[in-house]
Amino acid sequence: MIEFRSVSKQFPDGTLAVDDFSLTLPSHRTTVLVGSSGSGKTTLLRMINRMVDPTAGSIEIDGVDIASLEPVKLRRSIGYVMQNSGLLPHRKVVDNVATVPLLRGVPRKKARADALAMLDTVGLDRGLADRYPSQLSGGQQQRVGVARGLAVNPNILLMDEPFGAVDPIVRAELQQELIRLQTELGKTVVFVTHDVDEAFLLGDQVVILQEGGRIAQIGSPADILAHPANDFVASFIGADRGKRALHVERHDGRDVLVDSDGRLAGVLVGDSAPGQVGFSR
């Protein structure tokens, strides 16, 4: 469990990136911080591994104040995946995945063997192990990034807009892969994005942020969609327009769903499975 307690961050230039932010992130669940730029979402994420230290308040991981932990050691125990993969361009794929285990002193042979197994886990061919990152596609690089983040089997995985720079088809693929991995591994995932669709797809708990890290609403995707807390949230998630504002039209004895732009969104197929939204595209 990760707890933010009245955390603020003022940068040296005076910008107040986060103002009195409190939040509990439950273990083994995915919490998505979603907001536009300037909402402080990345700053909040970076506070968890002490890339950024708060100017006020405290952050606890499983009851331990992280200010008391040595930053380098803390970072080696937390998985980190970033946009554009952040892989080391001068190391082969397998060595990139083995990076953190090697830093933690795992013998090279074992670290490499584990890294190869990790490639299987994230759905990458072992044949890519000896390539350099520049020889991979964007989607493959991002998978390597995830493999590196998982290599030390951390409890916490921080993901900073990890799928922001790949094309929509690959992004959808990577999102599904992450959902599959998360059902298998059950990490405490903290995911930052500006994409509401991505937030609703991946998040167990979604936190919608306004400027300065002010929380506009916290809840499950369904909660937020069903009961937007205010106009900001409603407009941010687009509940009042486009593909999220659906209405039923009767057509030849069947119910069809139409969005606010008049596009056919699908048909109603009867009762939904618990927890699922019951229409098919």
Place this chain on the structure above:
Amino acid sequence: MTWVWENLDLIWDRTLDHLILSVPPIILSFVIALPLGWLANRYRLSRGVILTASGLLYAIPSFPMFIVLPALVGTTLRSPLNLVIALTIYGVALMVRVVADGLASVDADVQRSAVAVGFSAWTNFWQVELPLSGPVLLAGLRVVAVSTVSLATVGAVIGAQSLGSLFTDGFQRGIQAEIITGIVATVLLALLLDAALVAAGRLALPWTRARKAVKADARLRPPVEVTP
């Protein structure tokens, strides 16, 4: 040509002398420039001071330097050590800026990600920043190597034997072949060291070739066929 064949031993000896005079300054200037360049890259204030100072070093004319050095470091006026020190100073002057620029050329995203996954400042420098600035460092080292080999000929004037001795001797005794041999051998030695550095770079920086291979692949891809 006959002069060359008759004096192969001499040429070989002077070549070795020349190597002994020029290789240590190349290595030393790299080693000394490394922390200075790091410091220059690290803080804005130190950048200005260090880069200006190293730039000025290069502006010192070589002859006054040879006269002043022995007095400063306590060597004798005709010691080859003077030359090694002077060449190192010129090498450092060139190399400090190269190291600073090389470190600055490392992708900020890569550095941030290295810190995020748990590289300490020390491991980050040796395992990430230094290797990634390799291509820039290599380019700088090649300039230093060639310039050092050419400057080392000056040693002949202050009594340090080198390939330069072939042309001072050739001048004094009026042997044109000896002068030309000295010049040609100096150029060849410079080219040889340069080639050695390029080869070492290929071994030490394998990923730079991987990137080129990808680009070459892209170029080789056949163009889309257009049926008339």
